[in-house]
Amino acid sequence: MPPPRLLTLPNLLSFSRVPLAVAFVMADRTPTKVALVGAASITDMLDGWLARRGQTTQLGALLDPIADKTFVLAALSSFLFAGVLSVRDYFIVLSRDFGAAIGFLVAYLLPGLDPGRFTARLSGKVVTSLQLAVLFVLVLRPQWMRWAIWPIAAASLWAITDYTLQLHRERVRSRM
Numbered sequence: 001m002p003p004p005r006l007l008t009l010p011n012l013l014s015f016s017r018v019p020l021a022v023a024f025v026m027a028d029r030t031p032t033k034v035a036l037v038g039a040a041s042i043t044d045m046l047d048g049w050l051a052r053r054g055q056t057t058q059l060g061a062l063l064d065p066i067a068d069k070t071f072v073l074a075a076l077s078s079f080l081f082a083g084v085l086s087v088r089d090y091f092i093v094l095s096r097d098f099g100a101a102i103g104f105l106v107a108y109l110l111p112g113l114d115p116g117r118f119t120a121r122l123s124g125k126v127v128t129s130l131q132l133a134v135l136f137v138l139v140l141r142p143q144w145m146r147w148a149i150w151p152i153a154a155a156s157l158w159a160i161t162d163y164t165l166q167l168h169r170e171r172v173r174s175r176m
Contacts, residue, residue: 011060013047017067021074033139040071041132072131079138092153096127099160112174123159
């Protein structure tokens with residue numbers, strides 16, 4: 001049996017978002033922050049595009065969402081600590097991620113469910129895209145956050161509901 005492929009281009013692109021997150025936290029200039037959010041967005045789209053064309057790995061399926069969440073969490077936290085983002089908005093933007101973490105634990109703890117069977121869904125991709133858009137808003141026009149919070153709140157509610165229903169369907173299926 002051949003060894004697992006670890007160093008694929010999609011995996012490297014996903015992993016690149018971790019040092020991009022560190023760079024974002026350390027950046028102090030708007031053009032640098034815009035470039036880092038842009039680079040994170042491009043690597044996210046590109047690794048997904050390549051993965052859908054046959055370059056998927058088990059590591060990549062795990063690494064991609066972790067890298068996404070690491071970048072978004074680090075960037076949002078830097079805005080929170082700088083006083084640019086309110087605590088309320090911080091938790092709204094991250095609510096889908098908290099819901100996903102709880103769902104993963106539930107799937108892990110319930111007999112007959114395999115957390116690995118829960119794959120990315122459209123609702124989650126929409127939230128990730130909106131999270132990256134919110135980062136652009138926070139860098140370029142933080143005063144627009146009062147308007148930007150509503151679409152991400154709605155999309156997060158959609159994603160939490162969508163993933164909860166998926167968890168329920170898998171639970172019902174596992175009992176059969």
